Amino acid sequence: MSDFTLEIERCIPSLRRYAAALLHDREAADDLVQDCLERALRKRLLWRRGSSMRAWLFTMLHNLYVNGVRRNSRTPSMIASETAAVSYQEPHQTDTLMGDIVDCIDQLPDTQRQVLLLVALEGFSYKEVGRIVGVPVGTVMSRLSRARENLRRLMDGESRPGLRRVK
Amino acid sequence: MMKRKNSIEEAELHAYVDRQIDENRVEAVEAWLKAHPEDAARVDAWKRQNQLIVGSYDDDAFARLPPRLDPERLAAKRPSRTLAVAASLLLLLAGGVAGWHLHDVTAQRHFRADVIARPAISAYRVYAAEVRHPVEVSAKQQGHLAKWLSKRLDYPLRIPDLTSLGYELMGGRLLATPQGPAAQIMYDNAGGDRITLFAMRSPARGETAFHFARDGDIATFYWVDDAIGYAISGEVDRDKLLQVSHAVYEQLNAAPAEPAHSI
Numbered sequence: 001m002s003d004f005t006l007e008i009e010r011c012i013p014s015l016r017r018y019a020a021a022l023l024h025d026r027e028a029a030d031d032l033v034q035d036c037l038e039r040a041l042r043k044r045l046l047w048r049r050g051s052s053m054r055a056w057l058f059t060m061l062h063n064l065y066v067n068g069v070r071r072n073s074r075t076p077s078m079i080a081s082e083t084a085a086v087s088y089q090e091p092h093q094t095d096t097l098m099g100d101i102v103d104c105i106d107q108l109p110d111t112q113r114q115v116l117l118l119v120a121l122e123g124f125s126y127k128e129v130g131r132i133v134g135v136p137v138g139t140v141m142s143r144l145s146r147a148r149e150n151l152r153r154l155m156d157g158e159s160r161p162g163l164r165r166v167k
Numbered sequence: 168m169m170k171r172k173n174s175i176e177e178a179e180l181h182a183y184v185d186r187q188i189d190e191n192r193v194e195a196v197e198a199w200l201k202a203h204p205e206d207a208a209r210v211d212a213w214k215r216q217n218q219l220i221v222g223s224y225d226d227d228a229f230a231r232l233p234p235r236l237d238p239e240r241l242a243a244k245r246p247s248r249t250l251a252v253a254a255s256l257l258l259l260l261a262g263g264v265a266g267w268h269l270h271d272v273t274a275q276r277h278f279r280a281d282v283i284a285r286p287a288i289s290a291y292r293v294y295a296a297e298v299r300h301p302v303e304v305s306a307k308q309q310g311h312l313a314k315w316l317s318k319r320l321d322y323p324l325r326i327p328d329l330t331s332l333g334y335e336l337m338g339g340r341l342l343a344t345p346q347g348p349a350a351q352i353m354y355d356n357a358g359g360d361r362i363t364l365f366a367m368r369s370p371a372r373g374e375t376a377f378h379f380a381r382d383g384d385i386a387t388f389y390w391v392d393d394a395i396g397y398a399i400s401g402e403v404d405r406d407k408l409l410q411v412s413h414a415v416y417e418q419l420n421a422a423p424a425e426p427a428h429s430i
Contacts, residue, residue, distance in 0.1 A: 005238040005239055005242055012238075013229040013230045016236075017224050017226070021224055030235070030236060033236055034241070037241055042377075043377065043416065046377070046416055046417075063421065101219040101223055102223050120185070121220050121221060123185075125187055126185075126187060134421050141178045141181065145177060145181065148209075148213050152209075152213075155216075
């Protein structure tokens with residue numbers, strides 16, 4: 001196995017997790033990750049040895065996701081949201097708090113959701129998040145701040161279960 | 168008198184929660200939080216959010232690699248780089264042989280080195296040597312240039328910024344190729360070295376690997392992405408050209424910039 005594919009493989013669990021958090025559908029998430037990996041393999045010449053493979057892959061995943069969302073919003077026949085409602089939190093139903101936070105995050109604007117997940121779930125530095133999402137660090141910080149405050153409001157006000165739960 | 172504590176910016180509170188804070192600042196932030204219960208409550212809530220987020224997605228299933236995501240398998244489905252490059256050079260020499268690899272059939276079948284690399288190199292040879300009129304529309308009218316070329320290619324063409332690599336935009340021009348209109352964007356560095364980005368509608372949609380070709384002193388990297396075939400050409404070494412191609416590819420593939428206020 002080459003260094004390149006080995007490095008890619010190390011990143012796959014976190015790519016899958018992030019994609020699942022974005023899409024709420026593990027199959028769709030793996031489709032997205034597969035697209036991302038195929039693209040990475042095609043563009044392997046572009047990867048700079050020594051730079052962060054994980055950030056590079058996440059940047060690609062982000063762009064594919066954003067372009068996919070945009071495409072889907074143009075063709076309503078391909079809506080992701082309803083199929084995606086096959087709920088992600090199934091394994092955590094016993095823990096209402098965790099189910100709630102997933103529901104609440106889901107209600108955040110997409111740009112806030114992405115930044116929050118990249119920071120809190122994937123542990124990227126603010127600078128890396130800026131590069132992945134393609135915005136200045138200042139914008140990352142304001143999105144993060146809004147995401148957290150919105151989330152706090154949502155969790156305080158709407159801690160009742162089954163907010164948007166679709167089975 | 169006690170020295171007045173510097174106030175703590177909100178960004179620093181986030182950095183504290185996310186453990187991205189400068190170690191030397193931890194003490195100051197903690198002191199601030201003791202004195203400011205409202206901020207302390209926010210910080211606690213954010214910490215709790217982080218824990219819940221991590222907990223919600225903590226699942227071993229993500230670590231079990233499904234076969235379809237196995238990079239080795241995915242890589243095996245693709246022509247290797249050397250194969251792709253060798254094949255593209257062969258195509259250059261042979262003037263195009265279709266169906267040389269089973270994968271990426273639609274993109275590859277129509278993808279000929281001579282459709283993209285050859286006109287890109289020819290145009291470089293003609294116009295990069297031009298002293299008085301290297302470009303038709305200069306960088307001063309960048310907005311117009313982008314609009315005009317996009318219209319002629321019937322595709323929203325972005326003009327990459329290569330200043331970080333020492334190349335300034337000179338401008339661009341419209342070219343004629345046997346396949347229709349193409350765009351040439353030209354850059355130069357302080358030493359007067361010129362690099363061009365060539366773009367034209369690809370005969371087939373899809374993506375291909377990067378290919379490298381050289382004709383005399385002129386080297387070119389070319390690829391197809393979406394509906395457009397691109398080529399970066401210059402009289403520079405392969406590594407430098409690859410660096411430029413990298414920057415160009417990244418910028419062309421970046422999600423469209425959002426206005427700063429759309430937070």
